[in-house]
Amino acid sequence: MAEGAASVKVVIPARYGSSRLPGKPLADIAGTPMVIHVWRRAVQAAGGPSSVVxxxxxxxxxxxxxxxxxxxLMTCGNHASGTERSAEVADRLGWDDTEIVVNLQGDEPLIPVDLIGRVAGALASTTDAEIATLACPFENNADISDPNLVKVVxxxxxRACYFSRAPIPHDRTHGRPDLxxxxxxxxxxxxxxxxxxLRRLSGLPPAPMETIEHLEQLKALWHGxxxxxxxxxxxPPHGVDTPDDLAAMRRHVLGGPV
Known part of the structure; x- marks a missing residue:
């Protein structure tokens, strides 16, 4: 685990229902359910299974x-997000308000172990941010316009000013995003x-911009x-959202092309 992040928990929300890939957590990848691939990486990052739920x-x-x-931990079936599911875990297990929790999606079987520690360490190193997340440079102009790839300014x-599915900031001079x-x-x-x-955020009402963008991190910004x-x-490598993603992941894990 990253320096400064000695007390870190990892929660892996794993919802069975998925409109695009039902039963996704149990999808077989090289003989192992997808959620177990994720769990093993989380255990390695957290230094043992006792800190991973x-x-x-x-x-x-x-x-x-x-x-x-x-x-x-069996959690409520009507949570709107992984954040709410993680908050329930924290409450039921009695975790202290000062502990750091990494919310790791259960459909990221190739997440690099070091990134789990990296995001936890980033939050542990500051006292004037309540959440930490990651970002990387875009590598080509076409991807900037893809609404499935979220942008941050x-x-x-x-500190994040805004997240959007649209290309932000808008380039008024040139009319289109260009690196x-x-x-x-x-x-x-x-x-x-x-x-x-996590506890405060899960109890707050949705933000208007969260609802229209379908990006839950915007609720945190809306509420300051x-x-x-x-x-x-x-x-990092792409996660699994669709049957095509699953097929590509299986090829990759078995040593074939993605």
Whole structure:
């Protein structure tokens, strides 16, 4: 675990239902359920299984994860986000408000272990941000316009000003985003929270901009919670959202082309 992040928990929200890929946490990748690939990386980052919890909403996921030795907690089935599911875990396990929790999505089987420590360490190193997340430079102009790749704009101290699916900032002079004119940043959806922040955030109403963009981190900004953006050099491997993503992941893990 990163220096300064000695007391870190990792919660892996693993919701069984998915409109694009039902049963996603249990999808087989090289003989192992996807959520277990994620859990093993989290265990390595956290220094042991006792600091990692898989938060589930279905007995099928709970049974499989438990059989692999994971710490599992059955959570409410109607949470709107992984943040709310993580907050329930923190409450039920009685975690202290000062502890740091990394929310690691259960569909990221190739997440680099060092990034889990990196985001936790970033939050541990500051007292004037309540959340930490990651961003990296875009590598080509076409990706900047992809609404599935979230953009973030930061202030001079590295705090997030805004997240959007649209290309931000808008280039009024040239009319279209171009890396020759501005260093556009791609947001990486890995978060570290202090438990107290996690509890407060989960109880707040949705923000108008969160609702229209479908980006839950905008709720934190709307309610005045500073978000530290730690910059990394390159984006991690893509997660699994669709059957095509799953097929590509299987090829990659087995040594074939993605």
């Amino acid at each position: 898989i938060a589930v909403d279905d007995d099928r996921v709970a049974d499989v994860a438990g059989a692999h030795g994971a710490q599992v 930061c202030d001079a101290r590295g 020759r004119h501005f260093p556009y940043l791609r947001h990486i959806g890995l978060y570290a929270y202090r438990v107290g922040t 919670m500073p978000i530290l953006v730690e910059r990394i050099a390159h984006a």
